[in-house]
Amino acid sequence: AQSVAQPEDQVNVAEGNPLTVKCTYSVSGNPYLFWYVQYPNRGLQFLLKYITGDNLVKGSYGFEAEFNKSQTSFHLKKPSALVSDSALYFCAVSSAGGSYIPTFGRGTSLIVHP
């Protein structure tokens, strides 16, 4: 069975500071890893995806995520947070050798303070 843990329900960061939203996973074999974001007024959006290759994946709006196989982590990062980044972030995992249907984490609420 595959699973995802987002250990923080909420992350608070000041505007301009770097942000990290944590995600760890468990899956049989190699993973496909995803980040999604849900904005209050802009709906659900796909941020980025790791399939294979470079461990650092670059996505939309300046976000990136680092795949760490030894730590089974896929943390989402951004060098400088904006107030408009405040949203709910979901991490998801599926098995590269199995069903593409991912298992989602419960979500982390990111609040960026001016």
Next chain:
Amino acid sequence: DAGVIQSPRHEVTEMGQEVTLRCKPISGHNSLFWYRQTMMRGLELLIYFNNNVPIDDSGMPEDRFSAKMPNASFSTLKIQPSEPRDSAVYFCASTVALGTIRETQYFGPGTRLLVL
């Protein structure tokens, strides 16, 4: 481009009734996904299609749920009969280049379903 279009945006129905949700993907996109979001179960991918063919429906919760994609510009998700626990927001998304690094899913605004 109008983006992914979903209808209706809101649906209120009574238990036992049939519910049909509709989705029009972005023109040129050949993969389509149906998601469900609830407070209890979070976000779930129910089924996805590639080139109008259902590829994986292992996320579909029960036989009461069915999805079709008769052509590249239209998909339906049907619940028959509906139950109160089906109340959720249902999202549709579409993309090209499924399973590649170029994949970027674009989501519709969702259909908020309430089953009384």
